[in-house]
Amino acid sequence: NKNDVLLEVSGLQVAYGGIQAVKGASFQVRQGELVCLIGANGAGKTTTLKAVTGTQPVANGEIRYLGKPIKGQGAWDLVKQGLVMVPEGRGTFTRMTIVENLQMGAYTRNDGEVETDIDKVFAIFPRLKERATQLAGTMSGGEQQMLAMGRALMARPKVLLLDEPSMGLSPIMVDKIFEVVADIHSRGTTILLVEQNASRALALADRGYVMESGVITMDGAGQALLSDPKVQAAYLGA
Ligand code: ATP
Secondary structure, X not given: OOOOEEEEEEEEEEEXXXXXXXXXXEEEEEOOOEEEEEOOOOOOHHHHHHHHXXXXXXXXXXXXXXXXXXXXXXXXXXXXXXXXXXXXXXXXXXXXXXXXXXXXXXXXXXXXXHXXXXXXXXXXXXXXXXXXXXXXXXXXXXXXXXXHHHHHHOOOOOEEEEXXXXXXXXXXXXXXXXXXXXXXXXXXXXXXXXXXXXXXXXXXXXXXXEXXXXXXXXXXXXXXXXXXXXXXXXXXXX
């Protein structure tokens, strides 16, 4: 139901050896929301996403997804339950075609609706349809980002976590990617978006969190953070 808390992170701590990358972060994502997590390089945003999706061990804290604790569960199990991340740098299978990459995205499913879902992904990303039989490695960075997002959608995410989808893309492609994030959200997918492009992310988000040196220091409605002088000074180049 609308407003149900789908993802709840409390006091999350993550360390790499002796380095504490996340030092007690707490945040929630509710059904239907687009929530963004902004912050400087090295603040701990990627590490937070990895810990939530089971690809980085949690030192301390609680993670609840769909009302149940999930700490310690592996990425495969979590993807199967609809907690799906598109990693920074995309990670597409470069020597497979677009369609084969999308089929790989459905590897946790065993229903007969994969072809129907590929058509849905093609409706969101007409560019992928045009290039269906092309090898992923021959596509541009923006096209590969679209493919990575399309592949994640094939797992039928209940919460989609996007790590820096606009990173390294041309201005036109950045526009396109933010359009597509808004489109996926408007079709009903709940999204947690990590972005360096704070102004674009906050403009789109229902709510946002600011992370600094491993802790959440501010939170609020996207528009409220966008007009906050501290956020403007630190992240919006004001
Ligand atoms: P960026 O936007 O640069 O990815 P971030 O906010 O996502 O920044 P993280 O990538 O989560 O930040 O990094 C948080 C801290 O953890 C940084 O100090 C980083 O150097 C450190 N860190 C990240 N990955 C590792 C790793 N595999 N081993 C050791 N330290 C790491």
